[in-house]
Amino acid sequence: MSFDWMLFALFMGTAMAAGSTGAFFSPGSWYDRLDKPGWTPPNWLFPLAWLVLYIAMAVAATRVAVSGHPGVIYALAIWGLQIVFNTLWSPVFFGLHRLGPALVVLLGMWASVLAMVVAFWRVDLTAGLLVAPYLVWTSYAFALNFVIWRRNPGASEMQAA
């Protein structure tokens, strides 16, 4: 199984384009003022964690794509679905300050990432392991978004300081 660098560049470019929403819509004074639980990660951890997760998912998608396995088609279709949810979350959370709809986006993202882990795993064990941390991180993000949503009922009307 040879590694296709051109395919990797395509998947990595897709992941970076999705991740650009994190730069366009980043934590600011509105986010700082929200009531957050003690286990909220520090702001500097987010871009670092995402960079690692994006590289891992692009490597995994490349391995799956060149495998020649019949499960590749569904695996790549699910890749497309999860990366759209991934693109969508930051604008809804940090852009619109709508914590409830952001939670719905994360639910769709969580379900599609779970489906991707299973689909990748079936095609290539290593690829499945490479995207498993992404599922863990998404579960953590979902729990965090849920608690912040419950603690801040007036968040969408709250002005930035």
Added chain:
Amino acid sequence: MSFDWMLFALFMGTAMAAGSTGAFFSPGSWYDRLDKPGWTPPNWLFPLAWLVLYIAMAVAATRVAVSGHPGVIYALAIWGLQIVFNTLWSPVFFGLHRLGPALVVLLGMWASVLAMVVAFWRVDLTAGLLVAPYLVWTSYAFALNFVIWRRNPGASEMQAA
């Protein structure tokens, strides 16, 4: 070549998730007050045009995916890239009011849609034809975004009425 409805549902769901940014970030008083050219389409045309384009691209992606052609892998990787750019544009344009960066997003979208038309065409002529109008619409959107950007230098600071 049989039509796989499950795959179609996946691609259509992905397209609809991308299109949800058009509902989250829709034209409002800020957009109404921009200086726009006479050939700007009426607001009601956008969701209608996108619905038709999303259905056509999901049908095309499904036809390509089940074809068994060796070009499928690249075609589906490019599908993922263009749909991320598609998701990204509305938040940057309507959410951030940043017309220049939105133009850069559209440039990436245009290039990836062009690549998709070529990749789909090679795998399945009908699929290529089904996504050709998407390239035309994206070219039109690019021209419109460009003219609006040139005519409204202070758009990002302009307050909604």
